């Protein structure tokens with residue numbers, strides 16, 4: 368069973384798991400294919416693993432530009448083992464290359480797996496895994512930008528996430544924990560985003576056989592509470608529809624700043640019943656998150672399409688992409704592969720060196736969150752106020768989430 372996460376996204380630590388000791392820069396690890404890798408400085412720490420910059424072993428010191436990272440955990444820890452299984456099965460460089468070519472993608476935001484092995488140090492055994500190295504995570508960027516992303520950015524970002532999810536799903540896995548802190552921007556190309564942290568991935572369809580729908584109270588609320596799917600709240604093993612539902616919640620949060628249940632994340636039952644009630648009344652969800660006119664209609668349509676999916680149904684990825692593409696079109700934009708997260712900072716939109724103070728007159732966060740060029744095109748001087756739904760109440764509804772669809 369994957370570990371649960373708290374509202375802040377940190378995993379609750381089973382006491383048995385240990386944190387890896389810190390290795391000095393220059394430590395050389397040999398993977399199971401006898402390839403040697405050299406560690407640089409640590410760049411991250413997860414619940415139990417440490418992450419180091421790394422490169423193929425040579426006489427050179429590993430600098431800040433290193434192309435790889437190595438994740439190290441004590442070998443008895445389960446999560447890296449599950450994550451490693453995913454990478455070995457589904458993230459080999461040639462697999463990703465083949466998929467990208469056959470699906471005509473400019474890139475696919477799944478980190479590539481380069482090797483793994485066991486390393487012994489001071490009598491302790493460690494498991495390690497080598498993957499591509501990336502840059503900043505989107506949660507930090509989101510917070511630095513005043514907790515709002517522009518509508519074109521959200522739609523283009525989500526199109527890339529659908530590419531990633533389709534790939535993962537077609538390789539028998541679901542991610543289960545899509546959120547800004549698990550999305551990293553490429554360290555050299557700010558237009559490329561990558562989904563990381565496959566510690567909660569679940570093989571929903573081993574050897575082509577889909578897991579059965581089964582509610583299990585012992586597994587309730589797995590994932591990150593604010594975004595996790597209704598299935599996960601009910602203790603059902605995650606499936607493809609759950610990943611897309613999670614993406615829907617992320618899109619809403621990125622566009623309007625706050626999900627309606629965010630004021631009570633310590634109460635999983637409340638979060639779960641809010642999602643179920645709003646799921647039964649998506650127009651109410653849209654009204655709560657985007658009050659007033661000019662809502663991002665594509666988000667409502669996306670959520671409706673996801674709600675229609677049965678537990679084991681293959682999502683209509685093309686149709687879902689089309690919904691988001693129509694959204695882009697409706698605001699005079701298109702999927703040009705550009706992701707400029709730098710356009711909006713702390714309530715001030717910057718564009719071509721100009722700064723435009725955001726007005727408070729806008730009653731529509733969705734439209735307010737359009738990129739400046741789009742807003743300029745429409746010749747409207749609306750600003751954006753990151754209006755959170757501070758005391759939202761879930762609409763009254765009587766359904767039980769997905770109704771009879773299983």
Ligand SMILES: Nc1ncnc2c1ncn2[C@@H]1O[C@H](COP(=O)(O)OP(=O)(O)OP(=O)(O)O)[C@@H](O)[C@H]1O
Pocket residue numbers: 377378410411412413414415416418436438478498499500501502504548551563564566
């Ligand atoms: N490929 C990568 N390149 C650069 N930084 C990364 C990469 N993968 C993860 N990170 C960063 O390293 C840190 C730890 O990542 P990890 O996946 O271990 O994290 P976590 O989700 O915080 O931990 P846990 O899975 O134990 O809860 C995070 O800050 C993450 O953004």
